Amino acid sequence: MNRNLETILRIGLPLITLALFFGLWSYYVRDATISPFILPAPEKIGRSFLVQIADPGVWRHVRVTLTEALGGFFSALVAGVTLGALMAKLPPVEWAFKPFIIALQLIPKVALAPLFILWFGFGLESKIVISGVLAFFPIFANTLVAIKSTDAGDREVFASMRATPLQSFALLELPTALPMILTGAEVAIVLAIIGAIVGEFIGGNSGLGYLAVLRLQELQVDALFGVILILALIGLLLYGSVAVLRRLLVPWHQSAATRL
Amino acid sequence: MSVSAVQPELRVEAIGKTFESAAGPVQAIERIDFDVRPGEFISVLGPSGCGKTTLLRMIGGLERPSTGDVAIGGRSIWTSGSNEAVRSLAFAFQDSRLFPWFSIEENIALPLRLRGEPKEKRLARARELCALVGLQGFEKARPRQLSGGMRQRVSLARALAIDPRLLLLDEPFGALDAMTRDQMNLELQRICKTTGATVLLITHSISEAVFLGDRVIVLSPRPSRVHSVHEVTLPRPRTIAMQETTEFQQLVRAVRTDIAGYPA
Numbered sequence: 001m002n003r004n005l006e007t008i009l010r011i012g013l014p015l016i017t018l019a020l021f022f023g024l025w026s027y028y029v030r031d032a033t034i035s036p037f038i039l040p041a042p043e044k045i046g047r048s049f050l051v052q053i054a055d056p057g058v059w060r061h062v063r064v065t066l067t068e069a070l071g072g073f074f075s076a077l078v079a080g081v082t083l084g085a086l087m088a089k090l091p092p093v094e095w096a097f098k099p100f101i102i103a104l105q106l107i108p109k110v111a112l113a114p115l116f117i118l119w120f121g122f123g124l125e126s127k128i129v130i131s132g133v134l135a136f137f138p139i140f141a142n143t144l145v146a147i148k149s150t151d152a153g154d155r156e157v158f159a160s161m162r163a164t165p166l167q168s169f170a171l172l173e174l175p176t177a178l179p180m181i182l183t184g185a186e187v188a189i190v191l192a193i194i195g196a197i198v199g200e201f202i203g204g205n206s207g208l209g210y211l212a213v214l215r216l217q218e219l220q221v222d223a224l225f226g227v228i229l230i231l232a233l234i235g236l237l238l239y240g241s242v243a244v245l246r247r248l249l250v251p252w253h254q255s256a257a258t259r260l
Numbered sequence: 261m262s263v264s265a266v267q268p269e270l271r272v273e274a275i276g277k278t279f280e281s282a283a284g285p286v287q288a289i290e291r292i293d294f295d296v297r298p299g300e301f302i303s304v305l306g307p308s309g310c311g312k313t314t315l316l317r318m319i320g321g322l323e324r325p326s327t328g329d330v331a332i333g334g335r336s337i338w339t340s341g342s343n344e345a346v347r348s349l350a351f352a353f354q355d356s357r358l359f360p361w362f363s364i365e366e367n368i369a370l371p372l373r374l375r376g377e378p379k380e381k382r383l384a385r386a387r388e389l390c391a392l393v394g395l396q397g398f399e400k401a402r403p404r405q406l407s408g409g410m411r412q413r414v415s416l417a418r419a420l421a422i423d424p425r426l427l428l429l430d431e432p433f434g435a436l437d438a439m440t441r442d443q444m445n446l447e448l449q450r451i452c453k454t455t456g457a458t459v460l461l462i463t464h465s466i467s468e469a470v471f472l473g474d475r476v477i478v479l480s481p482r483p484s485r486v487h488s489v490h491e492v493t494l495p496r497p498r499t500i501a502m503q504e505t506t507e508f509q510q511l512v513r514a515v516r517t518d519i520a521g522y523p524a
Contacts, residue, residue: 175361
């Protein structure tokens, strides 16, 4: 009884909040005190969104942005896990490179985007690089810390069973680190999308970031909102996929049972 | 000359350990010698901090002694570094230390996996051991679904997977409640009889040491030596009721007097 009520409220209340928000917005812009060039009515934005997702030309841009963000994300995943694991297992490698990786992390990396356009051109490559550079650090840092913090007692068990270093890595350290690596990946996927969009803002002629700038220049503000909405949905989809992946890959871990 | 024909299963010879610390060298173990016969159950008792765990780690090939050597079945671990000797022993620790990403049978089969046994063979062995430790039906379960006592059974089964000549137990039931602990001691006795393994048990509990052991070795405080050795002549299988007998209680008192001779 009580549980049913809670379920209804959990689903119902956010819907009411949403309806209230759009209702107020719609009411606020109706008086024409606000120019539609600044803030269009929500129903206009909705219509523009539907028009755009029916347009194959827009889908081409969606594919470009997805390719860039996923390309950057997977490059960051491979590089981050490899370097993180390498540094966790070989302290000299960590001593040699970690100060510089930390230093690079302190640079606002978005500021490097123009350089990458210069070096890698206006095509997909430069955006994949920007996206990858942004997504790299959370995966790298989480892998490094997680592998190094493998429990000493667990290591002792593997030592007592005469495991080789490679066996300890594959059967103990990597599974121990996996939940944290995937948590890093959840942060990284969001950063990867940001990287791709920033790259499209400053150079090239495709992708949703480019499309947003184009709509702004054409002063099609409702269409600009539509692009933002598409980007939000892509973000939700990619983040959701990584979160589901985490639950599937580490069902034994506490984090798989906790809700966001 | 045929009197000493039986070769000791485990020989601990003049073993000593000194740790280097910032404040200078600290002698943890002065010198310990003892022999263990095949199939014998030895309990090791001592005041806390006397280096019991260090002793076990040195016997098990995990920590190099500063002096002396250990031999299993006549093969030296430290001077000749016999790989075969260290491969013939297994550990169980105070914490069960099961791995949550493996099922129960995979946890038990882990030592065999590390030795490259084929999957079918090692899982068959794991199921056999599950039955031995009384956990039939839990082969596919996850460690977190099991109680503390059950997890400790799995840990014991994992140690038995390689069919060790020598089983090294570092307070395996120290984290369990008293009732479960009594139960586990009976189980341990049964399992040891079935497998015929030689066992070295480290414990804090005097009655546990006497209940399980053929001999009880009492260590002195740091730097430790063998203070005394008590033969336990109670018949086997031992029962909980035996703990009420005068003989048992006299033994416990004798051991306690040995230990109480030292300041805590």
